[in-house]
Amino acid sequence: MNKRYSLHHIHSADEFTFSPEEYSYFKYGDKTYAEKFAKELFDGFISQHAGLLDGEKEIVVLPSPYMAIPTASNFLCFYFKKHLDFYLFKKGRKSSTLSKINRNHTYTTDYGNLSFEDRKNLISNDTYYLDKDFLRGKLCIFIDDIKITGSHEYTVNKILEQYNVEGEFLFMYYAELMNFDLDPKIENFFNYYAVKSVEHIAEVMIKPGFQFNTRIVKYILGLESGKFEYLSSKVTKEQMDLLLELAISNNYHLIKEYENNINTLTQTELYYGY
Known part of the structure; x- marks a missing residue:
């Protein structure tokens, strides 16, 4: 029923x-x-x-x-x-x-x-x-x-x-x-009514009630490199670390459109000795 x-x-x-x-x-x-x-x-x-x-x-x-x-x-x-x-x-x-x-x-x-x-x-x-x-x-x-x-x-x-x-x-x-x-x-x-740009994404991510979901993870991974670098500079390293963890858990590393930004996240992890 x-x-x-x-x-x-x-x-x-x-x-x-x-x-x-x-x-x-x-x-x-x-x-x-x-x-x-x-x-x-x-x-x-x-x-x-x-x-x-x-x-x-x-x-x-x-x-x-x-x-x-x-x-x-x-x-x-x-x-x-x-x-x-x-x-x-x-x-x-x-x-x-x-x-x-x-x-x-x-x-x-x-x-x-x-x-x-x-x-x-x-x-x-x-x-x-x-x-x-x-x-x-x-x-x-x-x-x-x-x-x-x-x-x-x-x-x-x-x-x-x-x-x-x-x-x-x-x-x-x-x-x-x-x-x-x-x-x-x-x-x-x-x-997209209130969230139309990478600047808006950064504003959402610094809110105390923020938590990653599928939509925002896909949005970030699909950003062009300049906008991705901008976002990385506006949020915490812990958030970007978690982004990489979530991307891998959802097999996004196997999607060509997300390769560049995931590689950038991986390089950051390697830089910090992980």
């Missing part, structure tokens, strides 16, 4: 019920907005659909699929779980469990620029894994930040069918595009 809930509905290209600026910072690693959005999402959901959590069925929450580097939605999911667990605690219920859909490939393409068919074709080349036995019979809440074309939901449903998972499935979004006359590229309008 599939259900869907979204907090904000996008009907227009210029009027929104959430802040595009906050959303942009969220997408590039500012966890303070992940926490803010998660509380808003949870409160909105409970105010309308608390009955869906009734009963004794175990609850599992899952962010959008990723390999080693979490997506922005992973942090939204983490904070949503915090509010959900406190709600369940007050009901005398068992807390929810955080799970994951693993993916085996990555790509450099900017997802926000693609149509539904292009997105579907891109992710169809990927392979995914989930623990079907663990999910079976539970209420599974799949959390993503925004629904534009539905390709994420399509992919998750395809995975669930492939693994023959039986349970209750709830797809939850902070925002959802309702007017399909709007170009799907509106997603990148939100993504």
